[in-house]
Amino acid sequence: MIVLQNVTAIRNNLKTIFKGSGGTAPYSYAVAPNGAGGTIDPVTGVYSAPQSLSDDPSKAIDTIIVTDSTPVTPVVAQAIISILDPLGLICDIIQSELGLADDQVFLWDQKFTLPNDSRLYVAVSVVSCKPFGNKVEHVDIAGTFKEVQSTNFYAILGIDICSRSTSALYRKEEVIMAMRSDYAQSQQEVNSFKVATLPTGFVNLSNMEGPAIPYRFNISVPIQYAVSKIKGVPYFDTFDNVGITTNT
């Protein structure tokens, strides 16, 4: 039995669906504890991501457990979904389209030393960030008055593709193709962000590092995304008795 999923990563506060396949229907769905904190409908398989992202990377993943209806010994299958911000979703697109392992695509500037092997590595960083929208609105959500803050950003991402072998030399173009892939388009539609189809820069930064000369290319890719935050609206519901004092 396998678990079908549309995406392997999603933004916070959004929904996606999981579906069991093979085995014996109907299936029941559950989220493993100690994950990102998302919830899932046990019957329909509709997964709801948590409202906010966690600072702890180990809390950025939820494991979905699907159990079929085989009598006596039900079959169990699992799927993983990551809860990521737009930067992390770009990493997810690159990892998915280039077929890389979990430790080959990472965010830049985390004091992570590249292992001394011939594998391909991709680091994603934010070169510059320009806000072009900032607003607040007050809406009724489930009977409660809420303040919704949202901002829009235009950012230039720096994607560094590096390898000690010739992998980076021959596969650098795949990064551009990944930004235009069907998976990238589906991720943009689900998660409400936009990635430019052509980069604004493509520079060869290959240089000597100790005894090796690894291939390194820097690709600048613009993206547009929005960030929102929901909080309760403060209000007064306790008032002292009002008295009127007059001059007599």
Add this chain to the structure above:
Amino acid sequence: MKFSNGKNTLLKDSPGTLPDVSLAMLNWFQKITFIRIVKTVVAHRVVETPTPVTFEGVMQPFSAKQIEMKPEGQRAWKWWKLHAQPSFIVDVDEVVTYKGQNYRVKAQNDYAEYGYLEYDLIEDYIGSGP
């Protein structure tokens, strides 16, 4: 009882006798526990996991002569020399914690064929961390 004296065996009569001083080094070593910061990538972010490692070795501060040979600007750093058994391997630029103090590995000299490894460490006294 006949005793064999090493001086009676000429070098040309004993090829391939690279001296393995590991047993002698063990008498000089003591048990040391380092805490290595093991980095893994989870959800495209680096997760640092402190992992204690116990091995046999000895820590010595650099001598005045050794510090004098360092480039200007690095002589004020606190340099330490670690000799350890060959099973203890750390990478250059890795950070380890020993008795609550962070040290960064600046150099590794591989004398495993002789029975030990040699490392140069500096105290990370400004707390830059791993």
